[in-house]
Amino acid sequence: MAADEVLSLGKPHQHGESMETTIPAPLSAALHDSTMDAHERAETATFITRLMGGEGSPVGLVALLRQSLPVYEALENACRDVGPDPRITPILDSRLDRTAALRADLEFHRVEGRTFEAIVPAVEDYVTELSACAGNAAALIGHHYVRYLGDLSGGQIIKTMVRRHYGLEDGLSFYEFDIDKPKVYKDNYRSALNSLPLSDEDRQEALDAATRAFDLNHRIFLDLEAAGVK
DSSP states (O other): OOTTOEEEEEEEOGGGOEEEEEEEOOHHHHHHHHTHHHHHHHHTOHHHHHHHHTSSOHHHHHHHHHHHHHHHHHHHHHHHHTOSOTTTGGGOOGGGOOHHHHHHHHHHHHHTTOOOOOOOHHHHHHHHHHHHTTTOHHHHHHHHIIIIIHHHTHHHHHHHHHHHHHOOOSSOGGGOOSOSOHHHHHHHHHHHHHTOOOOHHHHHHHHHHHHHHHHHHHHHHHHHHHTTOO
């Protein structure tokens, strides 16, 4: 079934014909399916596969954290500015906020002598994208889904791999959440997504924004690789 394909149910009609009723796929499934290709491109980028495979360095992790800070600042500002909109409020949760954790991690690594100050061009484009979403609940849903559900999933794998390969035990609070049961939390998050009161236009905007988020994340990895960061 394609990304946002609907389930068609044949209904009896006169003269032996059939009438189709379409049922949209749940939003969580549509988000997953519509971003599958973009997600794969991002997670197989050379920079991130080297970092997770032990061929990078702790500075590579710091570079990634440094790129993430302005992205999360922009996303979290946009989510706060959207106001009490029922199209997104059910998935907003201050426990997901990452800005303070990123600042703490970067300060820890600075004290340890690991710094990276450059911001790659893709980050600037990402911040511009998120700033343009201010007040746009539908688009923010897509970005929120990609970033935070990713942090609760693939982000945990990154944390495990960098600990294993580079001996880092601290400076990883970005990947640590005050959530007791991440699996249950993610299931509840998906259920909340599926219950959001979205129009067809809202739904499509959320799907498009999620794909853009993965593409921008991929571009960050490409820019870091091009800059020679390992």
